[in-house]
Structure formats: C-alpha cells, structure tokens
Amino acid sequence: MSAKEKNGVLGVVQRAWGRLTGRSGAGSGGGSGSMAEFLMGLEPMVSGEVLARPFAESVWVQRAIKRVAGPIASVPLVLEPDSEELRAFWRAPARGMGFEELVEASVGWLKLTGEFFWIMDDSWLVPGAVRGPLIVARPDRMREVTDGESLIGWVFTDGRGWTHRLVPEQVVHVREWNPYSDFRGLSEMGAARLAAETDWLQSRFARHLAAANGDTGPIIIAKGGLPTQEQREMIVREFRAKRLANQRGDFRPIFMAGEIQIEDSRIKAPDAAFVQQRLGNRHEIFLAFGVPPSMADIQASYSVGSASDRYLLIEETCKPVAAKLARAISEVSRRIVGAEVRAEFDWDEHSTMQMVRRERIEVGMKLWSAGMPMQLINEYLELGLPEFEGWEVGYLPMGVVPASEVAAPETMPELDENRPAAAGGAGSAGAAGLMVRALRERAEARRCDCGCTLEAMRAARPQWREQMVRRRAWKKKFLGRIGRELMRARAEVLAKLERELGPEGRGPGAGAGAGAVRAVAAELMFDLKNFREGLVVGLKPLWQSCLGTAGREGWEELQKDGGAFALPPEPVLEFLRGRENRISGAAQNIFEQIKAQLEAGLEAGETLSELSDRVRAAFNEVGRGRAEVIAITETNVCFGQGRELGMKQAGVKWKKWLTSGASNVRPSHRELDGMVVGMDEVFPNGCRFPGDPDGPAAEVINCHCTHVAASEEGAGGEEEEEA
Numbered sequence: 001m002s003a004k005e006k007n008g009v010l011g012v013v014q015r016a017w018g019r020l021t022g023r024s025g026a027g028s029g030g031g032s033g034s035m036a037e038f039l040m041g042l043e044p045m046v047s048g049e050v051l052a053r054p055f056a057e058s059v060w061v062q063r064a065i066k067r068v069a070g071p072i073a074s075v076p077l078v079l080e081p082d083s084e085e086l087r088a089f090w091r092a093p094a095r096g097m098g099f100e101e102l103v104e105a106s107v108g109w110l111k112l113t114g115e116f117f118w119i120m121d122d123s124w125l126v127p128g129a130v131r132g133p134l135i136v137a138r139p140d141r142m143r144e145v146t147d148g149e150s151l152i153g154w155v156f157t158d159g160r161g162w163t164h165r166l167v168p169e170q171v172v173h174v175r176e177w178n179p180y181s182d183f184r185g186l187s188e189m190g191a192a193r194l195a196a197e198t199d200w201l202q203s204r205f206a207r208h209l210a211a212a213n214g215d216t217g218p219i220i221i222a223k224g225g226l227p228t229q230e231q232r233e234m235i236v237r238e239f240r241a242k243r244l245a246n247q248r249g250d251f252r253p254i255f256m257a258g259e260i261q262i263e264d265s266r267i268k269a270p271d272a273a274f275v276q277q278r279l280g281n282r283h284e285i286f287l288a289f290g291v292p293p294s295m296a297d298i299q300a301s302y303s304v305g306s307a308s309d310r311y312l313l314i315e316e317t318c319k320p321v322a323a324k325l326a327r328a329i330s331e332v333s334r335r336i337v338g339a340e341v342r343a344e345f346d347w348d349e350h351s352t353m354q355m356v357r358r359e360r361i362e363v364g365m366k367l368w369s370a371g372m373p374m375q376l377i378n379e380y381l382e383l384g385l386p387e388f389e390g391w392e393v394g395y396l397p398m399g400v401v402p403a404s405e406v407a408a409p410e411t412m413p414e415l416d417e418n419r420p421a422a423a424g425g426a427g428s429a430g431a432a433g434l435m436v437r438a439l440r441e442r443a444e445a446r447r448c449d450c451g452c453t454l455e456a457m458r459a460a461r462p463q464w465r466e467q468m469v470r471r472r473a474w475k476k477k478f479l480g481r482i483g484r485e486l487m488r489a490r491a492e493v494l495a496k497l498e499r500e501l502g503p504e505g506r507g508p509g510a511g512a513g514a515g516a517v518r519a520v521a522a523e524l525m526f527d528l529k530n531f532r533e534g535l536v537v538g539l540k541p542l543w544q545s546c547l548g549t550a551g552r553e554g555w556e557e558l559q560k561d562g563g564a565f566a567l568p569p570e571p572v573l574e575f576l577r578g579r580e581n582r583i584s585g586a587a588q589n590i591f592e593q594i595k596a597q598l599e600a601g602l603e604a605g606e607t608l609s610e611l612s613d614r615v616r617a618a619f620n621e622v623g624r625g626r627a628e629v630i631a632i633t634e635t636n637v638c639f640g641q642g643r644e645l646g647m648k649q650a651g652v653k654w655k656k657w658l659t660s661g662a663s664n665v666r667p668s669h670r671e672l673d674g675m676v677v678g679m680d681e682v683f684p685n686g687c688r689f690p691g692d693p694d695g696p697a698a699e700v701i702n703c704h705c706t707h708v709a710a711s712e713e714g715a716g717g718e719e720e721e722e723a
Contacts, residue, residue: 049204051197054189055112058196060282060296061189064289069107071314072322073100076346079333081545084564086333086341093332094118094134105136106174106328107321111289113139114185115175118328119156124170124335131336142171144183151183172328192288199281206270213268290317306356314352322347338569342541348384357383371395379487386476387483392620464660467706470553471635474546479631481538483623486590488534489526490619493594494612496524501608521599525591532587536580543579543638547572550642551649558650558709565646575641578693579634586630593626594618633691633701640691640707647709648679655679656710657690669705676710 054061077099079086094102109116119135137156145153145165154166154173175185189196220227220235227235238254245252283293292309304310326343333341347353364377371394378385385391500523548567555565597618601611647655657672659665665673668685675683682688687695690705 049201051193051200054193054196055108058200060199060285061192061196064286064291065108065111067291067295067313068111068289068317068321069104071318071350072107072325072345073103075350077329078344078346080342080541081548083337083548086336089336092133094136097136102136103325106325109139110174110176110321112187112189114178114187115139115173117142118172118332119166120170120335134332146183172331174324174328188288188290192285195281195284195288199278199285202274202278209268209270304352304355305359308352310352311356314347314350319347339544368395387479463708464658464706468704471639474638475631475635477542478539478634479627481542482535482627482630485531485534485538486619486623486627489531490615492526493524493615497608497611497615500524517599517603520602521595524598525595528587528591531591532584535583535587539583539634540576543576544572546635546638547575547642550639551646554643554646555650558652565649568645571645575693590622590626593622629702636691636703637693637700640689641693643707644689652709653679654710655689655707657683657705658708659705668699669703
C-alpha cells in the first residue's frame with residue numbers, strides 16, 4: 001500500500017476492514033468477504049453467527065423485495081418504436097430467463113447490493129452478428145477498472161472462476177446513489193441488515209427454545225446430598241417401569257425413601273416483549289426497502305385506492321425502480337435496432353392504478369355535472385383521456401346542452417314537430433326532446449378520424465376504406481401529442497398573464513402604441529424554442545413507429561413469404577430530418593396565430609379574465625383546426641412514405657394512385673385516380689406518392705389518398721380484389 005493510500009480515506013477503510021475481519025484490506029475484488037461487499041452492505045461487520053444469505057434465510061427480506069419486484073414484473077412493457085425483433089428479444093432476454101424473471105432478478109440485485117449488471121457478450125460488438133442473450137451478473141463478481149477518475153472497463157469472474165475483461169459498451173450498469181463510491185451502488189440491504197440479522201437470530205432462539213421444550217422428563221432433587229450411582233440407577237429403573245406400566249394401562253405407584261423431591265419441567269415460550277421486538281424488526285426491514293411497514297402485518301382486508309399503502313408502494317418505490325429498469329431496457333434496445341428506443345412500463349394496466357383512475361373519474365363526473373368542460377377535467381385530474389368531439393364545451397346535467405347556450409334558448413335545436421308535446425310543456429320531456437334531437441343531428445354530422453363524413457366513408461372503395469380505418473389510431477396519437485404541447489403552451493401563457501397583470505390588470509390599450517403592444521405580447525407568449533423542441537421530441541418516436549407500421553402494411557398486402565420488412569436507415573433519417581423542419585415551421589405559425597390574438601386583446605384593453613378567455617379560445621381553435629390538419633398530414637405522410645418503402649422492398653415495379661372516389665376529393669387528385677406509373681416515377685402533380693414529404697404543400701396537406709401496387713397494364717389494387 002502506497003503512502004497516499006495509507007493516509008487517504010481508502011487506507012482508513014481498509015485498515016478498519018482488516019481489524020474487523022482479521023483479513024488484509026488490500027483486496028477489493030469480487031468474492032465472499034471482500035471489502036467491496038463491506039462497502040455495499042453485504043458483508044457483516046461482526047464475526048460469529050451471522051445472516052449469510054439474507055434473501056434465502058430471512059422471510060421478511062425476501063418478501064420485501066418481492067413486494068417491489070412483483071408489481072413491476074406484472075405490468076406490460078411498452079417500446080416506441082416497437083418491432084417484432086424487439087418483442088422477440090425481450091420475451092427471452094437473458095440466459096435461462098424470461099422477461100419476468102429478468103425483472104425479478106434485476107430488482108432483487110438492486111435492492112440487495114444497490115446495483116445490477118447486464119453483460120453483453122462479444123457478439124454485440126460485431127455489426128450484423130447474431131446477438132447472444134444477456135448475462136445477469138452477480139455484482140460481487142464484477143470489479144471496476146479505473147484510471148483513478150473515470151471508468152475504463154470491467155472484470156467479470158464467472159462461476160468457473162474464469163475472468164473476462166469487458167469494455168464499458170458491453171456492460172449495462174444501473175446503481176443506487178452511493179456517497180462513498182463513484183463507481184458502485186449503495187445497497188438498501190446494508191441499512192436493513194441489523195434488523196434482519198436480529199430477527200434471524202431471534203427466530204433461531206425461538207426454534208432452539210421450542211426444541212428444548214421437547215425434553216419434559218421429571219427433575220429429581222435430592223435435599224440431603226447427591227444420590228449415589230446405585231441410587232440413581234434404581235430411580236431410573238423405577239421411572240422406566242412406571243412408563244411401561246402406563247403404556248399397558250396399569251397403575252404403578254413409586255415409593256422412594258429419603259429426602260427426594262420430584263418436579264416436572266415446564267414448557268417455556270417467548271414473552272410479549274420478545275414478540276413485539278420481532279414485529280419492530282420486520283417493520284424496519286420493510287422501511288429500508290421502501291415498502292410500507294403495514295404490509296408486513298396480517299390484514300383482514302386490503303384497500304387498493306389512492307389512500308392505500310399499495311398505491312404508496314407503487315408511487316414511491318415501484319415506479320422509480322421501474323424507471324431505472326426502463327432506462328437499461330432502452331439502452332439494450334438501441335443496440336439491437338440501431339436507433340433510439342423509448343421504454344416504459346404501462347402502469348395504467350395495474351389494478352391499483354385502475355382503481356385510482358376510477359376514483360378520479362368519479363370526481364371528474366361531479367365536475368362535469370357542474371358545467372366544467374371534460375377537456376379541463378382531463379387536464380386537471382390527469383386522466384389521460386383521448387380527445388373527442390365537444391370535450392372543450394361545458395354541459396349542464398339536465399338538458400345536456402352547452403352551458404353557454406342556457407340563456408339563449410332560441411339557438412337550441414327545435415323539437416320534432418311530429419312528436420307530441422308532453423303535458424309538462426317545456427319540462428323534462430322538452431329537455432329530453434332537445435337532447436335526442438341534438439344528439440341525432442350531431443351523429444348525422446359526425447366525421448371519421450380522417451375528416452370524411454360517414455356517408456362518404458360508406459360510399460368509398462373498400463380497399464381505400466380499410467386503409468383509412470387502420471390509420472385512425474395513428475391520427476389520434478399524433479393529435480394527442482400535439483394537444484399535449486398546446487396545453488403546456490396555453491398554461492404558460494395563462495400563468496404569465498396572471499403574474500404580469502394581476503386580478504385587476506388590463507391590457508395597455510390602443511393609446512400605448514403598436515410597438516408597446518407587440519412588446520407586451522411578446523413578453524406574455526410561450527417559449528417558442530421549448531414548444532418546437534417539445535413537438536419534435538414528442539412526434540419523433542411516432543414518426544418512426546408509424547413508418548414501420550406502414551412499411552409492414554405495404555409488404556404484407558403482397559403476401560410475401562420469408563423474411564420480414566426492415567426500415568432502411570438512410571431513408572428514415574432523411575425523412576425524420578425533413579419532418580423536423582416541417583413541424584418547426586408549423587410551430588412558428590401557431591406561435592404567430594396565438595400572438596396575433598393576444599395583441600388584439602391587449603390593444604383593446606381587455607381585463608385579465610377577458611384575455612384569459614381569448615387565449616383559451618385561440619388555443620381551442622388551433623386544436624380544432626391547425627392541430628387537426630397537422631395530425632392528418634403527418635399520418636398520411638408517414639403512411640405514404642412507409643408504404644413506398646415496403647412496396648419497393650417487396651419488389652413492386654408499378655404503383656397506382658387511389659382516392660376514396662367521394663365528392664370531397666380535390667380536383668387535382670381526382671384526375672390522378674387510377675393512374676399507374678413506375679415505382680421510381682413521379683405523378684403529374686409533383687408527388688412520388690400520396691403524402692410525399694417532398695411534394696408541393698398544396699398536394700400533401702390534409703390529403704387522404706393512398707397508393708397500391710399495380711401491374712404495367714394498369715390492373716391491380718382494387719380492380720384485382722373486385723375481380
């Protein structure tokens with residue numbers, strides 16, 4: 001040991017370790033009894049009878065860890081973008097382990113040692129090679145290699161005692177924060193060890209006490225001195241003879257001379273203080289592992305709502321651990337597909353979270369009955385509801401009409417003249433009639449997710465209609481991500497308005513000058529850079545995933561056998577760069593639209609309440625108009641590009657433009673309906689295919705057309721299906 005090590009913190013720890021264990025403190029590698037185990041809390045600090053394997057020997061340690069690992073392993077894993085390759089890998093990701101076993105093992109090591117390791121063998125370093133399964137390494141068999149300040153590699157000792165040197169790219173290391181080490185995690189088991197070992201020793205004491213109670217033979221007390229050996233043998237013979245007689249059912253008394261007293265031994269049991277101490281130990285163990293201590297007790301019934309300990313366990317322990325696990329899964333998935341993959345656990349499927357959502361929905365229905373719009377309820381309670389038509393409008397409970405129209409009955413739909421009026425006049429029957437009429441008119445005017453009326457959808461070609469139906473979910477996903485960023489931007493503007501103007505504040509008015517109004521509006525607007533980046537970050541995984549779905553769709557329509565569709569990297573990267581530029585321009589347009597409305601309100605000298613209503617109305621207009629168009633456009637651009645890549649990979653030589661055939665098709669696209677060109681050719685409107693990201697904006701925005709494979713003669717697609 002160098003002089004620097006002797007005088008440093010490491011030297012102090014090593015010398016303390018040597019005094020405690022009688023071993024040299026120089027070694028810090030893997031193996032039982034190492035200083036690394038001491039620092040992680042695995043190695044006991046005292047000698048003697050110790051808890052060597054806490055997970056195997058302590059029921060409370062094992063149960064506390066399973067309390068955390070169980071909920072995580074039971075909820076679905078969501079990957080964006082998803083692929084069959086990733087799903088196949090994570091079904092059996094490690095040697096001898098399915099995904100659930102991998103979760104339990106990783107969480108177990110994280111709790112016991114403060115870290116877990118996934119090792120990727122040398123095949124992961126070779127591009128294009130078949131990747132082997134992960135190795136879940138025991139942390140005590142991993143030794144870090146550093147240059148003093150940074151990590152440069154790892155040394156892994158396998159079960160045979162062979163060592164393997166690994167580069168950092170081969171090791172996924174997730175750890176708990178450790179204030180005593182820059183490279184290793186600090187275990188929760190270290191904090192729980194004292195309570196766990198005390199409880200373990202108490203359980204052994206209770207066992208030995210119970211075993212000792214098996215010897216309940218009589219105790220002979222000689223008051224006049226110890227009996228001779230001959231007297232002892234006579235006493236034993238008499239007791240044996242009495243026992244044999246009792247077994248035959250005979251009564252045999254014993255008469256003994258001298259001052260001899262015979263007593264029967266009593267059964268001994270732990271007292272109440274002993275039992276209470278063991279209860280305190282199990283509570284301490286559960287607290288160390290982040291599990292509510294009440295879950296160590298027997299309960300007649302269990303609550304699963306937001307006020308329950310189950311919810312507390314999920315929110316404060318399971319979710320943070322699952323987030324670390326998801327980060328490791330994302331890293332491995334990125335190595336598999338060569339692109340960024342976002343992994344998360346879908347807690348919405350867990351029974352406790354479903355009960356919590358049910359409670360929130362009940363609260364939401366009370367707010368809705370009071371006239372609060374469902375859009376604001378969804379935002380306030382974080383229900384995660386998809387946007388639907390009319391969710392921005394508040395309704396009263398009886399007539400089910402917009403709250404804003406209660407004072408203007410002349411704007412309500414009229415009752416059906418053929419329906420007889422009720423005796424109550426405009427009572428409950430009148431309200432019911434208004435509701436039925438309003439709902440019927442709304443249903444007749446309903447539109448599908450791609451923007452076409454239901455009548456147009458029913459009259460459209462079957463092949464076109466099937467494709468549009470498959471795109472509905474994607475349009476909702478795009479609209480949901482855009483809506484989320486709009487809600488954040490709106491909240492930012494409203495907060496600035498309240499902070500800058502105050503309850504009694506007003507806009508500067510027209511007398512302040514146009515320059516001053518614009519300056520104030522600019523100060524009150526949301527951060528355009530953050531808004532733009534939020535849109536790009538939120539839409540990027542959707543673009544990738546939607547491309548893959550559309551490509552597989554184009555491939556599978558041709559019923560190709562063997563192989564599978566794979567997105568080519570270069571076209572995908574080029575496509576993503578193009579969409580980022582387009583969405584940045586759309587963000588700028590939204591910014592200018594909101595700013596113009598804000599300037600108009602400030603110039604009019606509106607109050608805080610009036611300006612807030614104006615801002616909400618402006619954002620709602622963007623959500624119903626601009627955001628809807630963006631979502632439709634992004635969906636069709638992704639499907640157009642993806643289908644093109646899929647058909648090319650399938651070897652298609654000719655493609656055909658296909659419209660719905662309805663009356664709302666734009667004239668330029670109606671002229672292209674049924675036109676066949678080569679796969680590498682461009683249609684007369686300047687687009688390679690419907691939704692071409694490089695095509696003219698007027699031909700791409702809000703387009704609902706698609707393209708299918710065709711033969712050189714023009715047959716194919718729908719014609720072949722109808723034949």
